Amino acid sequence: MSKAQAQPISLQKTLSLPQIVSLYIGAVIGSGILLIPGLAAEMAGPASIVAWVVMSLLVIPMAVTMGLLSASHPSAGGVSHFVRLAYGDRFGNLVGWFFLLSVPIGAPILAVTGARYIAVLFQLSDLQVYGIAALILLAVLVMNWVGLHVAGKIQTIVVALILAILILAIIAALPHTSAVNFTPFAPNGWFSVFQAAGLLFWCFIGWEAVTHLSEEFVEPEKNAIRGVVWSAGLVALLYFGIAFATVATHSYGNGLSEASLSVMIQLSLGPVGGWIVGFTALFICIATANAYVGAASRIAYALANEGSAPRWFGILHTKYRTPIGGLGFLTLCFLIVLTVLWSGTVSLAQLIQLPNATFFATYIGGCLAGVRLLKQNRFGRISAWISLIVTLGLYPFLGWSALYPVVILILYMVWKRK
Template sequence: MENSAPHSSGLTKTLSLPHIVTLYIGAVIGSGVLLLPGLAAEKAGPASILAWLLMTILVLPMAITMGLLSAKHPSSGGVSTFVRLAYGDRFGNMVGWFFLLSVPMGAPIVAVTASHYAAVLLDWGPLQVYLAAALILLAVVSMNVFGLQVASRVQTVVVGLIVAILVLAVIAALPHAQVSHFTPFVPHGWLSVAQVAGLLFWCFIGWEAVTHLSEEFVNPEKNAVRGVLWSAGIVALLYFSVALLTVATHSYGLGRSEASLSVMVQLSLGPVGGWIVGVTALFICVATVNAYIGAASRIAYALAREGSAPRWFGLLHRKYRTPIGGLLFLTLCFALVLTVLALGWIDLARLIQLPNATFFATYIGGCLAGIHLLKESRYGRLAAWTSLIVTGALYPFLGWSALYPLVIAGLLLLWEKRKKTTVPARS
C-alpha cells in the first residue's frame, strides 16, 4: 500500500491509529501517576480532586493544538517544524534544540525512577540501580533502531498492561472507599488547590513528544486528532480515578503519600500489591522513555536536515531507515548523565528542573505557532490561545531553571553567528 511505503530518502509511514493512541498514552502517563495523587491529597486534602479535574480540562486544548498541527503539518521536526513554518528557521531550530536537550536528562531520570522501584523490592544497592537504568535505556534505544513499527508494538503491549494494572488498582480500592474521607473537604484552604493544580501540570506533559513522530503516521490528517482525543480521554479517566480513590481510601499522609498507589492496592491485595506497583512503575517508565527517545532521535534528524545540527545527526539506518545518528547522540548523553547521577554530583530533584523548563519553552513555542498556523480553524486557534495562557502563566514559577532555555537560545545564536563568519565567501 502507498501509505506504508518508505519515502525515497526519509522515514517510513508505519503508525496506525492504535499505535498513535498508545504512543500518546505512554508519553503522557509517567511516574506522576505513582507519586502525585498522594502528594496532591496531602497538600490540598480531598479538594485535590478538583485540581485534577481542572487540569484535565485545561490540558485538553494543549493536546488538541498539538494534534491539529500534526494533522496539518506532519513532520519529524514536530513542534520545531510548526514554529519554523510560523516564524522562520531561527526560531524553529531553537525550539527543536529545546526539545532535543530535554530528553538526554529526562529519559535517564525516568529510567532511574523505575530502577528505584525495583531496588525497593529486590534490595538493590546504588550501583545496581544505575546499571538497571542503563539497561532500560539501552533496550529502548535498540528497539528504536529496528523502527517504530517494532517499538510501537512493544508500546501497545506495555500501555495495555499499564491500563490494566491501574484499573485493577482502582477496582481493588473500591470496597475500602468511605464518604467520611471527603470531610473536611478543603482542610488547607482554596489556595492549596490552586498550588496543587500547578504541580499537576507535570502529569500531563507529553503531547508534544508524539508530534515528532507524525511524519510516520498513516493518514495523519485523520488519525492525528483522533489519536489525541482517544488518548486524552483515557489518560484523564485513569488519572482522575486513581486520584479519587486515593482520597476515598485515605491512602496518603503519615509518610505514605509518595507510595499512595502501593498503599491503596495493598488494602485488598496485601504485600503482593507492592510487587504489582513495582511492575507498574517499570512499565510506565519504559513506555515514557520509549516515546521520548523515538521523538528526540527524529528531531535530531530534522535539525540535521535543516543544517542546524551536525550532519551525522541525520544518519539513517540503511535497512530500517531509522535515525541512528540521533540515537547515537542520545546514547552518549545518557551515559554522561547516568555517570553524573551515579557519582552524586547532582540529585534527581535538581536535575529534573532543567528538562521541565525546556518542555515548557517547547509548549510555549508550539502554542504561538498554533495561533499563526491554525487561523482557519476557530477551535484550533481557541485551543492554541488557551494553551498559551496556561503555560505562560505557569512559566515564571519555574524559578532559576527558567533560564536554561534562554542559555540554549543564546548558545545557538552564537553558534549560528560563528558559522556565518567562518563560511568562506564564494568568488
C-alpha cells in the same frame, strides 16, 4: 557492521491509530502518576479532586492544538517544524533544540526511577540500580534503532499492561473507600487547590513528544487528531480514577503520599500489591522513555537536515531507515547523565527541573505556532490561545530552572555564528 548514510530519506509510515494512541498515553502517563495523586491530596485534601478535573479540562486544548498541528503539518520536526512554518527557521530550530536537550536528561531520570522501584523489591545496591537503568535505556535505544514498526507494537503491549494494572488498582481500592474521608473537603483552604493544580501540570506534559513522529503516522490528517482525542480522554479518566481512590481510601499523609499508589493497592492485595506497583513503575518508565527517545532522535534528524545540527545527527540506517545518528547522540548523553547521577554530584530532584523548563519552553513555542497556523480553524485557534495563556501563566513558577532554555538560546546563537 550495518551501513548508514547521511542523505535525507523519507521515513516510513508505520504507525496506525492504536499505536499512535499508545504512544500518546505512554508519553503523558509518566512517573507522576506514582507520586502526584498522593502529594496533591496532602496539599489540598479531598478538594484536590477539583484540581484534577480542572487540569484535565485545561490540557484538552493543548492536546487538541498539538493534534491539529500534526494533522495539518506532519513532520519529524514536530513542534519545531510548526514554529518554523509560523515564524521562520531561526525560531523553529531553537525550539527543536529545546526539545532535543530535554530528553538526554529526562530519559535517564525515568530509567533511574523505574530501576529504583525494582531495587526496593530486590534490595539492590546503587551500582545495580544504575546498571538496570542503563539496560532500560539500552532496550529503548534498540527498539528505536530497529524501527517504530517494532517500537510501536511493543509500546501498545506495554501501555495495555499499564492500563490494566492502574484499573486493577482502582478496583482494588473500592471496598476500602469511605465518605468520611471526604470531610473536611478543603482542610487547607481553596488557595491550596490552585497550588495543587500547578503541581498537576507535570502529569499532563507529553503531548508535544509524539508530534515528532507524525511523519510516520498512517493517514496523519485523520489519525493525528483521533489519536490525541482518544488518549486525552483515557488519560483524564485514569488520573481522575487514581486521584479519587487515593482520597476515598485516605492513602496519603503521614509519610504515605509519595507511595500512595502502592499503599492503595496493598489495602486489598497485601505485599503482592507492592510487587505489582514496582513492575508497573518499570513499565511506565519504559513506555515514557520509549516515546521521548523516538521523538528526540527524529528531531535530531530534522535539525541536521535543516543545517542546524551536526550532519551526523541526520544519518539514517539503510535497512531500517531509522535515525541512528540521533540515537548515537542520545546514547552518549545518557552515559554522561547516568555517570553524573551515580557519582552523586547532582540529585534526581535537582536534575529533573531542567527538562521541565525546556518542555515548558517547547509548549510555549508550539502554542504560539498554533495561534498563527490554525487561523482558519476556529476551534484550533481558541485551543491554541487557551494553551498559550496557561503555559505562560505557569512558566514564572519554575524558579531558577527557567534559565535553562535561556542558556540553550545563548549557546545556539554562538554555534550559529561560528
